[in-house]
Amino acid sequence: MHSDLTQKDIVSYVALGDSFTEGMSDPYPDSDSVPNGRYRGWADRVAEHLARHVGEVRYANLAVRGRLAGQIMTEQVPRAVELAPDLITLCAGGNDIIRPGGDPDATAQILEAGVARLSGTGARLVLFTGFDTGSLSVMRHLRGKVSTYNMHLRAIADRYDCDVVDMWSMRVLADPRAWSWDRLHFSTEGHRRIALRVCEVLGVPVDEDWGAPWPPTEPRDWRSARQEDLHWAREYLVPWIGRRLTGRSSGDGLSAKRPNLEPCSPCE
Template identity: 45%
Template sequence: MREEFRRGNNARRRYVALGDSFTEGVGDTSTVLPNGVRGWADRVAEKLAKAEPGWEYANLAVRSKRLRQIIDEQLEPALAMEPTLVTLYAGGNDILDFGTDMEALLNDYELLVARLAGTGATVVLFTGFDVKVSAVLEPFRKRNTLYNQRVRGIAAKYGAVLVDYWCFEAYHDPRMWSSDRLHMSKAGHKYLAAQVLDHLGVPHKVSPKEWDPPARVGIREWERRQRRWVNDWVLPLFGRKLRGVTLGDTLSARWPEPVKVPRKGGLKKLMEEATR
């Protein structure tokens, strides 16, 4: 592990994940884990416990949460847990909202990072990926660029570990994305888990998916897929925005209190033991 990361975790090992659907695990479905998903953060917690027994893990992330909601609902519970490792991705949903004040958003983001860094925990931050899914979402691209620039600067200012998601070429393969094209697929979550573990210097055997080159798609099939994507995902997304509702309104955090991650069997074993 990174020497500074190891030094900070001698007495207690507690990982707390904050954020939205990115960290909740949307796109990586599971029939046995809370909220029906797994995700990269669960995978990171399991590999931490395998490398060094005794790790505890809480995941407060809930899909659709905006930055202000993450601050109001997740920050104080996270601080109360006295984490030694924190991961944070927040602001992606705000970028897709109409009328977002990016300067105000990023000032709030920095205040959140400052509070987390002030605990002495190792803080991991992420840039956002430039998802080229459709011209429909092109107007939001400048916001994403600004967000990434500021996140890089904030990470440097507060000594955070930066996982520069923007730069990962692997995500140009459409198979790294779920059917909504905005959330990672299972393969995408596994790849990101490996990147986080590598940045922390944690040994693991999470390997990238090896695929043959994607098959070429004819223009008619491409148009059919575009129409289906717009009908299934884009229109409902903007419909929810107009109605002021989100997919996370009825959901709770997946792991709201720290759980000790089993070294063997991981979080699935924990769920199996809880239902006996």
């Protein structure tokens, strides 16, 4: 039985992962540039929600875009163990699986090694399944790999008594408005809904429903859709392929946005 975080006077929270946990593409209003501006994302939002119900929340976000599972385990997990928080969220493996030849079985083994080490801290540990890529043309072919990884992840969660945020079942994420222009990262609204879902798993009260229906949209003509596809291919697909071919990452040279446990203010 997991402890009720909202009954504590002080809660420390560390978020581990890649671009998903870093918060791309959910910039703060004061972000001056993208992709190097300040991102908010679901993890920041969860910390803010938690701060509404706890005397003090100390929050660190060690996630860096582009990181593979092995990098997260070697770069971020030791720091999380050192910080000894009450709550740890870990989402890893997505960048491994989307790469050519990505092996969900091998990636799950890497993940389990990190989970085993984190579980020794006594922190409440939250894992995330991969989302259903069936509605995304650019990633539809990965659906089988993601589902295989999800089965491994649930088994790992059972072995180490972890909470699981089931992203696969969040059908609201199939709507294009849950995704940013790059079609690889969630939009501000996508991050907001994911944060609400995480709070639900943690038992943190919220006033909104993550699964609320999307409002109706105006139909688009095929010319507009075609122009959007061309823009996406030029601005996002070609650079992504270039990084894969040259072994580069969008996170090269970047470090964690919140490397230390620092006070977090409630959301407005």
